[in-house]
Amino acid sequence: MTNFLYNQDLPADLDLGNAVAIDCETMGLVPGRDRLCVVQLSAGDGNAHLVQIAKDQTEAPNLCRLLRDPKVLKLFHYGRFDIAAMYKTFGALAQPVYCTKIASKLVRTYTDRHGLRNLLQDLLQTDISKHQQSSDWGAPELTKAQIDYAASDVLHLHKLKIELDRMLEREGRTEIAQKCFEFLPTRAQLDLGGWPEIDIFSH
Template sequence: MANHLYKGDLPDGLDLGPVVAIDCETMGLDPHRDRLCVMQLSAGDGNAHLVQVAKGQTEAPNLCRLLRDENVLKLFHYGRFDIAAMYHAFGALAAPVYCTKIASRLVRTYTDRHGLKSLTQELLSVDISKQQQSSDWGAETLTEAQRDYAASDVLHLHKLREALDAMLAREGRSALAQSCFDFLPTRARLDLEGWPGTDIFAHS
């Protein structure tokens, strides 16, 4: 496994294949207040590509091209937040997408534990550390522990998708899951535009 670190954007010519796992690190959980600091991506080959985003940066042409590429499926865990953070920073709305947290909620109805750590433990027998989750991602230089943590958030998403897809198919919920994934970019836009905690389908 190798972690590759870039400043500002992915390098020209980097091909991460038709399915790319993506995660973001920010200064906090409010995309209007807390800036996007790091994006990490993986092709599912055991390697991670980390991009440091500068304060005030509004353009990342190669990243945005990937996010908008209709021929590339973007894998997330809790994609609702990451999609919103990237859209707010760069104006690029990721699609098509897949979210392992949504898939887990639809099919692992026997538990209320849908975090990435719980998923990797149960479905892959892999224990990942969340020690660096609360960390200064806006620092000019990332520590080795930060880089390893960021990488761990994307290295297992491809295998998690395979396991969850098998469960969704078994329970007859694959089409329902796909409908949720299709709506996810719109849900992220609603978060940014003033409806973060509102169920717009509710009666009142």
């Protein structure tokens, strides 16, 4: 496994295939307030590619091209947050998308444990550390511990998708999951527009 660190954008010639796992690190958990600091990606090959985002940066052409590419499926865990963070920063809306947290909530109804660490433990018998989750991602230089942590959030999403897809098919919920994934970018836009916890479908 190798972790690659880039400054402000992905290399123009980097090919991550037709399905790429993506996660973000920010200065906090409010996408309209807290700036994007790191975007990490993996093709599912054991390698991770981290892009460090500068303060006030608004462009990353190669990353945005990937986010918008209709032929590349973007895999997230809690994509609602990551999609919103990148859209606010770059104006690029990630599509098409798949979210392992949504898939888990639709099919693992026997539990309320849908965090990434829980999924990895239960479905892949893999454990990851979350010790760096609340560290300063806006620091000029990332520590090795931060880099390793960020990488761990994307290295296993392809395998998780396989397991969750099997469960969704078994329970007859593949179609409804796909419809949820298709709505996810709009859900992220609603968050940024001021409807974060309002059920617009309620009476």
